[in-house]
Amino acid sequence: MTPQLEEVLGHPAAGWQRTPAPLDDVALSSRVRLARNVSDLPFSPTLTSEQAKELLARVEKAIHGETVMGTFSFDRLEDLSAVDRRVLVEKHLISPMHARDARGAVFLRADEAVSGMVFEEDHIRLQTMCPGLQLADAWELASRLDDVLEEQLEWAFSEELGYLSTCPTNVGTAMRASAMLHLPALTWTGRIEALLAGLAKVGVVVRGMYGEGSAAAGGIFQISNQTSLGQSERDLAEHLQSVCHQVIEHERRAREALYEEMREAVEDRVGRAYGILTNARIMSSSEALPLLSDLRLGVVLGILPSLTLDAWSELLVLTRSGFLQRQEDADSPQKRDVVRATMLRRRLAASLREGPDERQ
């Protein structure tokens, strides 16, 4: 494993994850993924092992060492343990599908803002991450990375259709832009259902935090564009940005209304989450996520003023099973639940000088 990847796997906080960021009271992150395929090789599903090696070698050569965008590490998945790959998934650097096939590779910059999967559903999936809601910035960054690679690789491209991809639904811009939004108030009040139904009508897809098929636990939703054909990348990013902005406004109003009309219930929920997270000795990841969600709501509403959003973002990664298993050598779920609880108590004790505010 490269030292740069080793460093990334050992730290819960990504370099790009810095607050304050635009609309970060609701938006956790913005991401752009571009699917690219090399023109003189077959698409991934029909690639031979020899051709796959050839693909990896070419991408490694193109990205390796210093580029105008910074220094990239390049690691073959076969050199990584199952736990290492799991952490990459938890950090959203590779997809669960990519983690399962050891023939692929991953490249990334130390700040994790720019990365790529090699030999996934497409030959290459480029990815950029920005904090808060900054889809245009994420697109700019992705476009620059695309340019860097295109200097040495020739993409499968049709003047008529745009970028070609393995799955026809990605043909065109071959771009998927998405934002991770924290919508606890809309979830709590049950208004999320109608909102999601409305989003489907404007070409937007809503998923849970870990993509397709994952539940929206803890009120965290991934909102992404559905169509990639017939619009420019910039238009797509701007459309999604505008949709997300509206969702964020809905969430903000729902939070205000909740806190005004049911202050005690909101403070009760935040207080209980704080009390349990700082005192439990056994904690599963599925229990931790909704409690952390309540904690973030408390931070944003000023009920937990001494916790920072950056410290919170670290907890989100720290509590994941793969990360815990890698750091603490907790190899059974039972051990992990104890280690997770211990870690949460210590981290929260360190970052929270005081508990929830007493307002009454």
Added chain:
Amino acid sequence: MTPQLEEVLGHPAAGWQRTPAPLDDVALSSRVRLARNVSDLPFSPTLTSEQAKELLARVEKAIHGETVMGTFSFDRLEDLSAVDRRVLVEKHLISPMHARDARGAVFLRADEAVSGMVFEEDHIRLQTMCPGLQLADAWELASRLDDVLEEQLEWAFSEELGYLSTCPTNVGTAMRASAMLHLPALTWTGRIEALLAGLAKVGVVVRGMYGEGSAAAGGIFQISNQTSLGQSERDLAEHLQSVCHQVIEHERRAREALYEEMREAVEDRVGRAYGILTNARIMSSSEALPLLSDLRLGVVLGILPSLTLDAWSELLVLTRSGFLQRQEDADSPQKRDVVRATMLRRRLAASLREGPDERQ
């Protein structure tokens, strides 16, 4: 209302409630109740209003002012509000049945160790309370109070049957001795069921904290004698004392085994109870009781060394709805739940200098 009763209603801690007391790691209190009826008046169910007034006047005269046992207050229930009576029930000084009929009266000593209901199912029910498991002491105290009253009142008594009472099941000693035991480990491990079935076979009745028909919430059980005919009071008290002793030993062994085999689970449960009680903003009485039960287990096991059993006993009364309503003027259940949570946070912050011990 007499000033002495006013004082009692305003304080959560009873004077008798002092630790250390024998076996107080499990036994909360020991109580003896004696049923007595005046010989020349009909039993309560057929007493006319005039006769009831006559009964109250006679008892007041007998108990009033200084006696060899101390100074007693005497209050007619018609002079007390519904909330005052509710607090008397919560403090186990009168029965729920007694509280419903305003024609009765209550007398008590300032430390609440010695008291009596007048015009309940029987003319008089004397009651004595001791901390921990001290059934013989409670019986001695009751017997002395009985002597004091007998100097001025003549009891309905048959040489053949003993003391006569309204309900034939109480005829004989007309005594009910009981101990309040905290059995969280036996409850947690499910071993309580077999134990309760066994107790029924040795003439012992098990009820919840508020007597007949009340559930054993929070693992607190009231264990009392079933028969009153054919045995002396002392024998009955000693038999119950010995049964309770065995139950206490079972509970102690269950606690040790639990803590040895599942230390994290025990600390987790105590820690969560502490975390929720010190941070919730809304707390119902039915939620508070099991959490307080977990807290007491934590105190006894040394997980929460800075909380005293005396402070804990106060919380048990403080969280009751009547007491809260009387002190804080919280007249709706919603308001009470907020006041209860606030009170718990403040009391626990005041009595707990630190949270659960970190052993690992």
